[in-house]
Amino acid sequence: MTGSLPRADGFAAAATGRSTRRRIVRSVVNLVQERLGASSMAEQVLRTIGPVVLLGPPGAGKGTQSKGITEHYHIPQVSTGDLLREHVKQQTPLGVQVQAVIARGELVPDNLVCDIVAWRLRQPDADRGFVLDGFPRTQKQAAWLDSFLKFEFFDSGKWASWLPIVIRIEVDYNKLLLRITGRRTCPICGSIYNVHSKPPLVDEICDKDGAKLVIREDDRDEVIRERLDTYEHQTKPVAEYYMALGRLVTVDGDQSPEAVSASILKEIDSHACDRVQRNQAKGT
Numbered sequence: 001m002t003g004s005l006p007r008a009d010g011f012a013a014a015a016t017g018r019s020t021r022r023r024i025v026r027s028v029v030n031l032v033q034e035r036l037g038a039s040s041m042a043e044q045v046l047r048t049i050g051p052v053v054l055l056g057p058p059g060a061g062k063g064t065q066s067k068g069i070t071e072h073y074h075i076p077q078v079s080t081g082d083l084l085r086e087h088v089k090q091q092t093p094l095g096v097q098v099q100a101v102i103a104r105g106e107l108v109p110d111n112l113v114c115d116i117v118a119w120r121l122r123q124p125d126a127d128r129g130f131v132l133d134g135f136p137r138t139q140k141q142a143a144w145l146d147s148f149l150k151f152e153f154f155d156s157g158k159w160a161s162w163l164p165i166v167i168r169i170e171v172d173y174n175k176l177l178l179r180i181t182g183r184r185t186c187p188i189c190g191s192i193y194n195v196h197s198k199p200p201l202v203d204e205i206c207d208k209d210g211a212k213l214v215i216r217e218d219d220r221d222e223v224i225r226e227r228l229d230t231y232e233h234q235t236k237p238v239a240e241y242y243m244a245l246g247r248l249v250t251v252d253g254d255q256s257p258e259a260v261s262a263s264i265l266k267e268i269d270s271h272a273c274d275r276v277q278r279n280q281a282k283g284t
């Protein structure tokens, strides 16, 4: 029958296509399993982590810890500082507008920061969760985040009501100064080093891509003090806001980066577990 030939061919082609696809999928899975370990892949690549907020003064280790969380759970780091610095580097209209504000160590206006966060959280890679590094930093930003999550994630059915876990990293004031003045960053890959606690293998050169490390514009003495003051007056109340809602956990940042990281991952895991149990109990 003329009609059956193309059909049979179609099935054969489909079967060949299926087996090729299966081979490709299998080798990708093998590759990922090799790199992550089987159980880690199953647990981390597929599960929803939800929003993680890292709070803490300049130099507390938010950027350093965000990178660890990102690698562990495969969710993106959303750093408002990095996003703003990128705008400045590209000299976009926003970058030109905020350049002087950042150089003085003051906060960029809430509406501008909320707009770039909204844009970033709508990207598909944020669907299982994200780490907010340096946001929210004012009570207005915190209130905005609550309504954004409600409308864009919970009400839309993307996630059940997974409220953010808010982790405050606490570090002694004098250690903060030492950390900030010793910080060096890679302008290409964003790796963070420290001349005192985490020097690169070759002086001033990134271990990963060989780029010359840079000192951040706002890591000058007079600006550092302004940033620490801004934190005291404008961002500390954000921690109080979350504490009143019972959503704040505090982690001791005066330990090695690995020890801080272990404490943070433990908090995120237990928070994710609680939420799953609560949502199962509610049938969502």
Ligand code: AP5
Pocket (backbone or CB within 6 Å): 056, 057, 058, 059, 060, 061, 062, 063, 064, 065, 080, 081, 082, 084, 101, 102, 103, 105, 106, 107, 108, 109, 113, 133, 134, 135, 136, 137, 141, 179, 180, 182, 183, 184, 192, 193, 194, 195, 197, 198, 218, 227, 253, 254, 255, 256, 257, 258, 260
């Ligand atoms: P942003 O880039 O967010 O800077 P920040 O909050 O001041 O924080 P830092 O990046 O200085 O420190 P960190 O906590 O990330 O520490 P890190 O891991 O690098 O903001 C910059 C500016 O942008 C603001 O001033 C404002 O103008 C604007 N802005 C940003 N967000 C905004 C918002 N939401 N609203 C309005 N304006 C906004 O670590 C520091 C150093 O310590 C490194 O060298 C690291 O290697 C070392 N280190 C880290 N952990 C340890 C450890 N456990 N032990 C020893 N050394 C360590």
